[in-house]
Structures are given as C-alpha cells and as structure tokens.
Amino acid sequence: MVSGLHRGRVTAAFAMDPARFTHVDRTTWRIEPYGAMRVPAIIYADADLIRDMDDKVYEQAVNVATLPGIVQASYAMPDAHWGYGFPIGGVAAFDPNRGGVVSAGGVGFDISCGVRTMLTGLSVSDIIPVQKELAESLFRQIPAGVGSRGAITLDAIEMDAMLSGGARWAIGRGWGQSRDLERIEEEGCMAGARPECVSDRAKERQRREMGTLGSGNHYLEIQAVAEIFHPSAANTFGIAKNDVVVTIHCGSRGLGHQIGTEFLKEMAVSAAAFGIKLPDRELACAPINSEVGQRYLGAMRAAINCALANREILGHYARRVFGHYFPNCDLRLLFDVSHNTCKVEPHAVGGKQRELFVHRKGATRAFGPGHASLPAALRDVGQPVLIGGSMGTGSYILVGEESSETKAFSSACHGAGRALSRHAALRQWSGRKIIDELAAEGILIRSPSMRGVAEEAPGAYKDVSAVVAAAEHAGLARRVARLRPMICIKG
Amino acid sequence: MNCSAAPRESKTGWEHFPHDADVGVRGRGPTPAKAFEQAAQALSAVITHGEIKPQTAVEVQCEAPDVELLFVEWLNAIIYEMSVRKMLFGRFAVQIDNGRLTGTLWGEPVDIERHAPACEPKGATYTALRVARESDGTWSAACIVDV
Numbered sequence: 001m002v003s004g005l006h007r008g009r010v011t012a013a014f015a016m017d018p019a020r021f022t023h024v025d026r027t028t029w030r031i032e033p034y035g036a037m038r039v040p041a042i043i044y045a046d047a048d049l050i051r052d053m054d055d056k057v058y059e060q061a062v063n064v065a066t067l068p069g070i071v072q073a074s075y076a077m078p079d080a081h082w083g084y085g086f087p088i089g090g091v092a093a094f095d096p097n098r099g100g101v102v103s104a105g106g107v108g109f110d111i112s113c114g115v116r117t118m119l120t121g122l123s124v125s126d127i128i129p130v131q132k133e134l135a136e137s138l139f140r141q142i143p144a145g146v147g148s149r150g151a152i153t154l155d156a157i158e159m160d161a162m163l164s165g166g167a168r169w170a171i172g173r174g175w176g177q178s179r180d181l182e183r184i185e186e187e188g189c190m191a192g193a194r195p196e197c198v199s200d201r202a203k204e205r206q207r208r209e210m211g212t213l214g215s216g217n218h219y220l221e222i223q224a225v226a227e228i229f230h231p232s233a234a235n236t237f238g239i240a241k242n243d244v245v246v247t248i249h250c251g252s253r254g255l256g257h258q259i260g261t262e263f264l265k266e267m268a269v270s271a272a273a274f275g276i277k278l279p280d281r282e283l284a285c286a287p288i289n290s291e292v293g294q295r296y297l298g299a300m301r302a303a304i305n306c307a308l309a310n311r312e313i314l315g316h317y318a319r320r321v322f323g324h325y326f327p328n329c330d331l332r333l334l335f336d337v338s339h340n341t342c343k344v345e346p347h348a349v350g351g352k353q354r355e356l357f358v359h360r361k362g363a364t365r366a367f368g369p370g371h372a373s374l375p376a377a378l379r380d381v382g383q384p385v386l387i388g389g390s391m392g393t394g395s396y397i398l399v400g401e402e403s404s405e406t407k408a409f410s411s412a413c414h415g416a417g418r419a420l421s422r423h424a425a426l427r428q429w430s431g432r433k434i435i436d437e438l439a440a441e442g443i444l445i446r447s448p449s450m451r452g453v454a455e456e457a458p459g460a461y462k463d464v465s466a467v468v469a470a471a472e473h474a475g476l477a478r479r480v481a482r483l484r485p486m487i488c489i490k491g
Numbered sequence: 492m493n494c495s496a497a498p499r500e501s502k503t504g505w506e507h508f509p510h511d512a513d514v515g516v517r518g519r520g521p522t523p524a525k526a527f528e529q530a531a532q533a534l535s536a537v538i539t540h541g542e543i544k545p546q547t548a549v550e551v552q553c554e555a556p557d558v559e560l561l562f563v564e565w566l567n568a569i570i571y572e573m574s575v576r577k578m579l580f581g582r583f584a585v586q587i588d589n590g591r592l593t594g595t596l597w598g599e600p601v602d603i604e605r606h607a608p609a610c611e612p613k614g615a616t617y618t619a620l621r622v623a624r625e626s627d628g629t630w631s632a633a634c635i636v637d638v
Contacts, residue, residue, distance in 0.1 A: 056511070083511075084635070109613040109614040110637075145603065147602075215638075216611065254574045261570075281617040421513075422509075424509060
C-alpha cells in the first residue's frame with residue numbers, strides 16, 4: 001500500500017460525543033426522545049465510527065424524529081454523515097393513517113441513485129492482459145462527467161414511456177436483457193409513476209441524459225472478488241474468489257435533481273399551511289394524503305424509473321464493450337439496488353403489519369431470507385446489498401438479514417461515507433499523483449478531471465471495512481464478499 | 492479556502508466552505524444582488540478553475556417568498572441552464588425587485604479538455620442557507636450545493 005494515499009482515522013471537525021447517547025450495545029447508540037422528538041433516534045455504528053461522525057448527524061437524526069407520523073425511530077446507518085435535512089445514511093418510516101409525511105428532502109436530489117453489480121464469468125487472469133485497453137474503451141464508450149453527451153435523445157412520447165416503464169422500457173428499446181428484470185428492485189418498473197407530475201423543466205434536463213454516468217462519486221468499476229466471508233451466499237450469488245464483476249453507481253441524472261429541487265421549494269413553502277413545523281427547511285415535507293404529497297410521489301416514482309432505465313442502459317454499454325474483448329462473455333446482473341428512495345412497504349410494528357412509507361436517504365433496502373419480493377433463486381439466502389467504497393479501497397457485497405426488519409425496517413448502509421470534505425481532499429491530494437499511485441497498485445483510473453479524482457481521493461472516505469463490519473454486528477446485513485477495484489471510470 | 496475574486500478590502504468576493512459530502516458557496520457584496528453574483532462565481536468555481544469565456548448571454552428569471560429562498564432559486568436557475576445548454580458561466584449580473592430576480596449569465600459551451608470540470612452540481616440546498624447583512628454592512632449569501 002502506498003503511503004500518503006490511504007489514511008488513518010480522520011476525525012470530523014465537530015466530532016460526536018458518545019456520552020450523549022444511551023449505549024445499548026456495541027453498535028447501537030440511542031438518543032432518548034426530548035423536546036419535539038416523537039420517537040427516539042438510533043445510530044448503528046461502532047465506537048470509532050461514532051467518534052468520527054460529524055455532530056450534524058446527531059442533530060439531523062433528532063430533527064427527523066420530530067416529523068409527523070414517524071414510526072418506531074429515526075435511524076442512521078454506520079456510514080452516516082452530514083446531509084440535507086436527513087443525514088446521509090438516514091432511514092425513517094411514516095404511516096399515512098397517522099398523519100405521516102413524505103419528504104422531498106428525505107429522498108434527496110439524486111432520486112434512486114443506486115448500484116448494480118454484473119457478473120462477467122471472467123477471472124482476474126482474463127482481464128490483466130487487456131486491462132489497459134479495456135479501461136480506455138470503457139472511458140470512450142461510457143459518457144461520464146460534465147459536458148458529456150449521451151447517444152440517446154428522447155422526444156415527449158418516449159420521455160413519458162421511459163418514466164412509466166423504467167428498465168422495462170430500456171429493454172424494450174434494445175438496451176438491456178429481459179432476464180435482468182427479476183434482479184432489479186420493483187422488477188425494473190416502479191408502479192405508481194406519474195409522468196404528468198414531472199415538470200417540463202425536469203424532462204428538458206433529461207432529454208439527452210439517458211445512458212450517462214454523471215460525476216462526483218458516480219462510477220463504473222471493474223472489480224475483482226478479493227475475499228469471501230459467507231461461502232454459501234457467495235455460491236448462491238455466483239461469485240468466487242478472483243472472479244471479475246462490473247459495478248455501476250449512478251442515479252436519475254438531471255431529471256431527479258430537478259424534481260428534488262422543485263418539490264423541496266414547494267414543500268418548504270407549503271409546510272406551514274399543513275401545520276408542520278420544520279426544524280430545518282431542508283426537511284421540507286407534506287402529508288402523504290395531500291395533493292402535493294401525492295404529486296411528489298408520482299414524480300419521485302417516475303424518477304426512480306429514470307434511474308432504473310439509466311443503469312440498465314449503462315449495463316448494456318458495458319456488455320457491448322466486454323463483448324468486443326470477450327466474444328463469449330455473458331454479463332449477468334447480480335442485483336440492482338437504489339439508495340435514495342421512498343417506498344411503500346409492509347412492516348411489522350408492535351406485532352402488527354402496517355403499510356409504511358420508508359425513506360432511505362443514502363441507505364440500501366436489505367430484505368432478509370424468505371422475502372416475497374425476492375426472485376426464487378435468491379429467496380432462501382436474502383437480497384444482495386451492494387456497498388460502494390472508494391476507488392482505491394474497494395467495495396462489498398452483503399446479504400440482507402432477517403434481523404434487519406426489526407432493527408431498521410430492513411435497511412443497511414450504502415457506502416463508505418465521506419470522512420473529509422471535497423475541499424479538504426483537494427488541499428491534501430493531487431489527482432495525477434493518486435492516479436499514478438493507484439496504477440502502481442494495479443488500479444486504473446480514467447476520468448476527464450484530475451481535480452475530480454483528487455476530490456474523490458480514497459483517503460477522503462471512511463474505512464468501508466469498518467462500516468460493513470459495524471452493519472454486520474448490528475444485524476443489518478451480513479458480509480458476503482469484498483471487491484477490489486481493477487478499473488474505475490469516474491465522471 | 493478563501494478564493495476572493497476581488498481585493499478583500501472591497502468587501503466583494505466569494506469563497507467555498509466545507510460540508511461532509513459536498514461544498515458550500517458564499518458570495519459577499521454591497522447589496523444582496525452583488526452577493527448573489529459573487530455566490531454564482533463560487534458555484535462556477537465548484538466545477539472548474541479554468542477560464543470561462545463570456546461568449547453567450549442567457550437571461551433567467553425567478554421569484555420566491557423570501558430572499559433566502561430566492562438565493563437558492565437563483566443558483567438552481569444557473570444549474571438548470573448549465574445542464575440543458577451544456578454550458579459553463581463565468582460572469583453574472585443580477586437585479587432584484589420585490590422578490591423577483593432578473594439575471595444575466597455569460598458563458599460558453601463546456602470544453603472538457605480546457606475546463607476539466609471536476610463535478611456537476613445537482614442542486615442548491617437549504618442547508619447552511621443564509622442571506623444577511625453583516626455587521627460591517629456587507630451582504631452575504633451562502634448555502635451548500637449538492638454535487
């Protein structure tokens with residue numbers, strides 16, 4: 001490992017004080033209700049992660065606990081960090097029959113941002129001889145970064161078809177495979193999408209954005225399976241040590257950003273009329289059973305379909321590139337998860353099943369074994385939970401656990417979480433140096449922006465291994481495999 | 492990081508301030524409109540440190556019930572124009588009358604090689620949102636931008 005690139009522990013500017021919590025067990029930290037809190041707040045993390053967390057996570061988890069109709073608790077996952085209204089890594093469920101709300105701030109700007117992992121059937125030794133050419137081809141073929149253009153332009157009719165159809169629409173247009181659908185949440189098509197609730201401006205922003213990766217922390221990676229923790233689940237998932245997978249992290253692009261922007265304002269302005277006191281305007285929300293609440297849900301579900309279609313198209317592009325180098329290669333989708341959503345799900349609360357609106361902001365759904373929504377091939381073992389790390393340190397595949405249902409409405413972490421701001425990262429690292437040092441470790445980075453690479457430096461992220469170990473200890477999800485990056489395309 | 496575009500004593504300028512995952516932008520000036528213009532410079536500097544040529548002018552209009560929400564609307568109007576036109580903007584003029592903002596953005600199409608854009612703003616947020624007159628009489632406008 002190259003010195004300087006990877007860091008030790010980094011402490012947040014205003015670090016959290018563990019003494020402010022009821023310490024329930026090694027990875028459960030509880031804030032008892034006070035003030036306007038309707039329920040407790042619970043953070044799942046080990047003591048080091050808690051100490052390194054920004055104090056804003058505490059404040060934001062508490063603020064979420066004050067929202068009307070919240071059920072059981074306001075939760076934060078082990079990768080939680082300072083977000084907008086909700087902490088990133090926040091989970092909260094609301095009951096429409098008890099005045100529950102839907103929050104545009106609680107879903108965030110990048111609606112249905114998520115991760116998909118595809119199995120290649122290839123091993124590390126297959127990739128090594130063509131690693132450089134493969135990296136260049138992927139960089140040329142996958143539109144990434146500001147100013148990049150997608151090859152697809154949607155007219156008004158196709159836009160609405162995409163917003164209603166999601167990945168199914170993409171497959172119908174030849175950009176994907178039908179067998180993928182059972183491996184995508186909602187089987188690739190979110191019900192209840194209402195394209196008519198999406199503004200013309202949001203649609204205009206998306207007209208030429210399909211099949212683009214975006215920028216920031218979004219990426220396409222070629223990864224090697226470095227370690228197996230749970231052999232039987234790995235076997236069911238079809239992964240073994242030294243296998244190679246393709247992982248894509250991106251979301252609903254400009255359309256989701258614009259929907260988030262517009263409804264945030266509308267809900268911030270209308271909250272007072274509904275008698276909702278917002279402790280932070282970014283928590284902008286409306287009753288689920290209100291006209292604006294229903295309109296937001298229709299638009300937000302359309303944005304989920306946009307993200308599902310976008311990842312399906314990017315997966316198709318990856319298949320095309322792999323097909324060039326490995327004509328017999330058959331990329332099979334392991335799973336596709338979204339981590340910025342609000343979904344209606346049945347959950348057991350106090351022994352009774354209730355239909356709840358579960359907000360996951362930077363948190364992954366993690367259904368345990370036996371869940372009815374899982375495809376037959378996965379039902380006995382549980383849902384794959386895909387955790388993106390940083391471009392230097394690797395990622396994880398977890399599996400949902402039954403205990404996660406009572407812990408956090410079947411939710412787990414979504415990534416490493418940032419430890420340092422972009423600002424601080426830029427001061428500490430140079431993009432060129434990171435690329436050279438990672439190349440010496442066998443990791444090829446391709447990006448149009450050296451500054452973008454510096455801002456996403458591996459050292460700017462928390463230790464993803466500590467995050468997933470805490471998630472496992474807390475009973476949120478169990479580790480199946482660790483992935484080591486070989487090629488990373490960044491926007 | 493203080494990246495003031497003008498000498499400090501003029502009390503006009505912009506800066507970035509840190510957020511865990513994203514970045515804060517702050518503009519200062521003798522009026523709210525000037526502070527908004529400077530904050531827009533800070534927004535552009537989130538994306539690129541390269542020169543942005545003022546080749547094309549784009550007009551935007553927005554309104555909001557208060558000056559803080561208006562500030563977020565202004566930044567989001569710029570983000571929208573950057574996104575749909577694939578342009579970057581480097582010069583800004585703002586007029587504010589009774590909660591209505593009229594702005595002009597000057598810029599050019601993104602040149603990936605020359606601008607090497609670092610990231611794409613998704614939206615301006617209400618986090619750390621503050622538009623206020625400071626004790627020295629200058630106006631300050633700030634919020635976190637999700638990138």
